Structure formats: structure tokens, C-alpha cells
Amino acid sequence: MTSERLRQTFSEDGAQEIYQDIQATGDFLGFARRYAFDSDYRVARSALWGLTKATNEELSALQVIQNELIDQAMQTENSSVRRLTLNIIERLKMDEDNLRTDFLDFCFEHMVSIEEFPGIQTLCMKLAFRMCSFYPELMDELKRTLEALEIDYYKPAVKCLRKRILSGMFR
Known part of the structure; x- marks a missing residue:
């Protein structure tokens, strides 16, 4: 190669x-x-x-x-x-012991950015979910962030993943 x-x-x-x-x-x-x-x-x-x-x-x-x-x-x-x-x-x-808060912040920022590509938004949403799942207070913050999205501005893939996370269907 x-x-x-x-x-x-x-x-x-x-x-x-x-x-x-x-x-x-x-x-x-x-x-x-x-x-x-x-x-x-x-x-x-x-x-x-x-x-x-x-x-x-x-x-x-x-x-x-x-x-x-x-x-x-x-x-x-x-x-x-x-x-x-x-x-x-x-x-x-991904382990609770090596959670990087800078990466979590990055994922939060890019999953909600309407300028970002949907593929990046959904990957950031999945990764944020995984990191937040270690801490109930972070999971609450993730859910509040997802609930606050002006969802009309997002592509179907983002809308679908958001819905799955909020309904508890995503694991």
C-alpha cells in the first residue's frame, strides 16, 4: 500500500x-x-x-x-x-474511566449544528448517547438538548435517531 x-x-x-x-x-x-x-x-x-x-x-x-x-x-x-x-x-x-469531556462537548456541539452534515450529526448523537449513558445527569442533559431541537431544520436521519433516543428505543 x-x-x-x-x-x-x-x-x-x-x-x-x-x-x-x-x-x-x-x-x-x-x-x-x-x-x-x-x-x-x-x-x-x-x-x-x-x-x-x-x-x-x-x-x-x-x-x-x-x-x-x-x-x-x-x-x-x-x-x-x-x-x-x-x-x-x-x-x-468506550469506558466510563476514559471519558473525554472535550469530546463529549464536541459531540453535543456537532450533533445540534444545522450547518453540519447529517452523517456527522448522527454519529455525534450516537457517541454522545454512549458517553452520557455512564452518568444519569448527563443523560438528562442529552435528553433536554434533543427535546429543545428545532427539529424541522434537520434531515430525516437526525430526526429518526433523535426520536429513537428520546423514546428509549436506541441502545
Whole structure:
């Protein structure tokens, strides 16, 4: 796998090929460290896209870089890199002991931002739910925030997830 090859991947088939190459080596962590944080957003995007094809078990190898992934999601200016990074974070284990309040604040901010893409909004909502589930007072804050949304401004995916969370149907 080379940066140049990743820079040229623009299709679902290309992402599947990247995943198959990573799977053949079995080095999900090494691949992520080498390419997922590349300063060229096209390389990072393609690497992350390929990683999203992995099973949850395969992605568990990335648990040790969860904080670096969180930092990337919060700092990148590229919405594709942000969405794909959030997708991976959402599939990793999250513990009460390592809850990052800066990331929780980020998720709250981006899940309600009407300027944000719906994919990012819903991932942030899911992640906020997971983090808040450790603390009843935070869950109450999440529910108040979701109830206060002017829901007409949001896309169907956001409306549906909001409804599922508020009705207790989301787990």
C-alpha cells in the first residue's frame, strides 16, 4: 500500500480493495498509524474509508489509538475525514474511566449544528448517547438538548435517531 495509491481512491470498490489489502497483512493498527492521520486529506480519507470496511473485531486493534482518533475527529477541517474517523470511534469500546469531556462537548456541539452534515450529526448523537449513558445527569442533559431541537431544520436521519433516543428505543 502506498500513499499515492490511497490518494487516488475515489470509489467504494477502491475502499474494498484497501480493506482487503489491510486484511491480508492483518496489520490494522500499523496501517492506521501510517495512513489514517496523513496530512494529505485524500490519503487519510481513503485509509479511513478502507478501515470502515473492517469488522468490529478487526477494528478493536485500533483501541490503543482511540485518543488520537478522537483528536483527529475534533481537529480536522475535512468533513469526510471527520465522518469516517467518527465512524471508527463509534465502533470502538468506550469506558466510563476514559471519558473525554472535550469530546463529549464536541459531540453535543456537532450533533445540534444545522450547518453540519447529517452523517456527522448522527454519529455525534450516537457517541454522545454512549458517553452520557455512564452518568444519569448527563443523560438528562442529552435528553433536554434533543427535546429543545428545532427539529424541522434537520434531515430525516437526525430526526429518526433523535426520536429513537428520546423514546428509549436506541441502545
